[in-house]
Amino acid sequence: MSNLWYNYSYWDYYTFFFYIFVMFFTGVLAFIGQNSRRLIGLNRSVQQHEGNNINKVFFIGIAFLLVFISGFRVTNGKVGIDTANYEEIFKSVQSGELKVFSLKNIITLNQVEPGYLLLNKIIGFFTNNAQFLFVTCSTITIVFILIAALQKKDNISIPQILMIYCSSFFIQSFNLVRLYLAVSIIIYAYSYIEKRKIFKYTTLVLLAASFHFTALIVWPVYFFWNKNNFKFKNIIYFLIIAVFIYKFNDIFNIYFSNTKYSYYDNTLNENSHGIGLYLIKSPLLLIAFILRKPLAKVDKANDLYINILIFDFLLTPLSYSFNIFGRISSYFSIIEIFLIPSFAQISRKKNYTQIFNFLIYLCILVKYIYYIQAYWNVDAIMPYQNILFNSLFD
Structure with a gap:
């Protein structure tokens, strides 16, 4: 798809503090939702029946809040620079210019993913307004994130989980709609690695890949974790990754040079900030690796998450040469x-x-x-505008 956007962004302090308010208010609702029984002082017999309902009310409230902010934002490149392209895809699907299922295009990776096109087609049966596409994508994304977060309610702080999510991932999803839809499915899919259910994990990875083919890269993660310890086989896997990185340019030219991903061939990732990527990723990985055993006592899945961080760290060099990484x-x-609140x-x-x-909230x-500071202009997330209020800050 051609890039149709025009950058309307300018620095806006009202938006800066608005996002902080959303993050804080989400944390407050999550805190009440997670601790409602204790805060209200329900007795044990009532807790078993009413406590769960009270929790659900607050988390449903969070879902509505975040979907309202994300789904009803002004699009056309104004809040989320790629939204104009998504609107073009929506129109092309409705006109028949883009076929939902084209086996040739799927195999050659020369078309938008079929799951995303199918979603566009289904929404088109009900309305020609592309805004409902963003509402639907936001709803799916938020629901998967909340389900994944609630699975951790007995181990860590849900307010911290959601505040970390809102600090960057949520806002970035205004721009990278398909990617974060896939990411939300994958963060839920990771729970099936913990349960060692490869069929369900594979099914969810394929579902995520139907929205963004890049999700397929997480499938090997299933084999990088053992419930008991960091086994020698993990080192073998990481060495394989190192070889993959070293030879990636040749692999890319063989398999992706004539696909829609050819755009990323030898394109410098202008948002990588040089060695900054290593400086950003190293502290959490280093501290988590040092505290690996106590973190595993908090939640056995933390051992998996540390392996995932190592996987991410090893792939970092590719981010400098291939923007897609x-x-x-x-x-x-x-x-x-999940890891930071632990x-x-x-x-x-x-x-x-x-x-x-204190350190977590500071983080x-x-x-x-x-x-x-790094992405407000690149992702076009300022100033925030909502279609129901035109601009909240005019």
């Missing part, structure tokens, strides 16, 4: 929403827990500021 990284970096649960000493919580703020 900067986006693919989102499948791996998304696990930060640090607060390492120690049972209240003072240490408070220190970790959330720093992560948000970094993302906004």
